[in-house]
Amino acid sequence: MSVVACNNLTKVYGRTKALNQLSFTIHENKITGLIGRNGAGKTTLLKIMAGFLRETSGDIKVFSEKPFNNLKVSGNLIYTDDYMNFPTSLTLMDLLKTASSFYPNWDDELAVRLFSYFSFQSTQRYTDLSKGMKSTFNMIIGLSARCPLTIFDEPTTGMDAAVRKDFYRALLKDYIDFPRTIILSSHHLNEMEDLLEDILLIKEGELCLHSSVEDMKEYAIGLSGKSNLVHQWTKDRDIIHYKNIDPDYVYIVVKNDYTESTLHQIEHDGVELNPVSANDLCIYLTSSTKGGIDDVFSRG
Numbered sequence: 001m002s003v004v005a006c007n008n009l010t011k012v013y014g015r016t017k018a019l020n021q022l023s024f025t026i027h028e029n030k031i032t033g034l035i036g037r038n039g040a041g042k043t044t045l046l047k048i049m050a051g052f053l054r055e056t057s058g059d060i061k062v063f064s065e066k067p068f069n070n071l072k073v074s075g076n077l078i079y080t081d082d083y084m085n086f087p088t089s090l091t092l093m094d095l096l097k098t099a100s101s102f103y104p105n106w107d108d109e110l111a112v113r114l115f116s117y118f119s120f121q122s123t124q125r126y127t128d129l130s131k132g133m134k135s136t137f138n139m140i141i142g143l144s145a146r147c148p149l150t151i152f153d154e155p156t157t158g159m160d161a162a163v164r165k166d167f168y169r170a171l172l173k174d175y176i177d178f179p180r181t182i183i184l185s186s187h188h189l190n191e192m193e194d195l196l197e198d199i200l201l202i203k204e205g206e207l208c209l210h211s212s213v214e215d216m217k218e219y220a221i222g223l224s225g226k227s228n229l230v231h232q233w234t235k236d237r238d239i240i241h242y243k244n245i246d247p248d249y250v251y252i253v254v255k256n257d258y259t260e261s262t263l264h265q266i267e268h269d270g271v272e273l274n275p276v277s278a279n280d281l282c283i284y285l286t287s288s289t290k291g292g293i294d295d296v297f298s299r300g
């Protein structure tokens with residue numbers, strides 16, 4: 001069953017087109033990573049899914065309904081981000097109690113165990129927490145709510161490496177026991193790669209790639225070796241990324257649609273073939289230039 005279905009979804013703020021004709025479908029019970037550079041449109045897309053913002057044109061359905069101001073949709077999802085608007089008069093324990101009465105699938109035992117594991121104090125107030133602690137508390141709410149659609153917008157902001165690792169593990173363990181549709185936006189793809197099933201990659205508001213992580217690992221291939229040889233094997237192909245290692249040695253990444261026998265020939269020619277990780281592929285596909293930051297410094 002599809003949980004989120006977009007068709008030509010577009011969102012314009014004044015003169016900024018934040019989302020441009022996005023079309024994709026997210027099926028139930030998958031963990032999808034929403035990946036994109038700063039300003040790519042991730043938060044805008046997630047807020048439209050959550051029903052907080054209205055699309056400018058195109059169509060979006062969440063649980064087969066239009067999400068904007070829709071109680072049926074909002075009753076089935078939780079959206080967490082850095083700007084959670086909790087009442088300042090309530091303590092953290094009050095907030096957990098309030099959340100438990102609000103979310104029908106709330107798991108109180110999980111919430112309390114996580115709360116204690118991360119050393120929160122019942123009488124603390126949300127506004128007094130550090131940035132990383134706020135994110136950790138948001139994560140406790142997001143996981144314990146067990147909503148059929150769980151959206152985490154940049155959930156690891158401010159968390160140290162150990163807490164991020166704990167978060168990914170807690171999310172995976174809970175998801176295995178209680179499968180649901182989870183969408184995470186993050187800049188830490190390499191850390192999350194093992195957790196994600198699918199990646200939705202957006203660039204400047206447009207869909208760049210929507211694929212399983214497994215397929216993404218096979219999507220591209222890096223050829224490194226003497227310039228003339230690598231150029232010969234990559235000519236007429238769409239270059240995803242290049243790097244001049246030295247004047248006569250290059251590394252070029254292209255879409256991997258070579259046949260097995262061609263790959264053997266390439267290697268036989270003395271060109272090295274390198275797998276391209278999902279993380280690197282995302283960086284290359286969303287870069288504004290094929291050579292990345294090196295292009296700024298090349299004045300040839």
Ligand SMILES: Nc1ncnc2c1ncn2[C@@H]1O[C@H](COP(=O)(O)OP(=O)(O)OP(=O)(O)O)[C@@H](O)[C@H]1O
Binds near residue numbers: 040
């Ligand atoms: N309320 C707004 N008014 C005007 N422009 C906006 C507004 N919100 C977002 N934008 C613009 O829309 C584009 C997409 O922003 P959005 O916050 O969705 O990106 P993002 O991918 O979440 O970025 P980041 O990773 O930096 O958080 C940006 O160009 C941003 O400046």
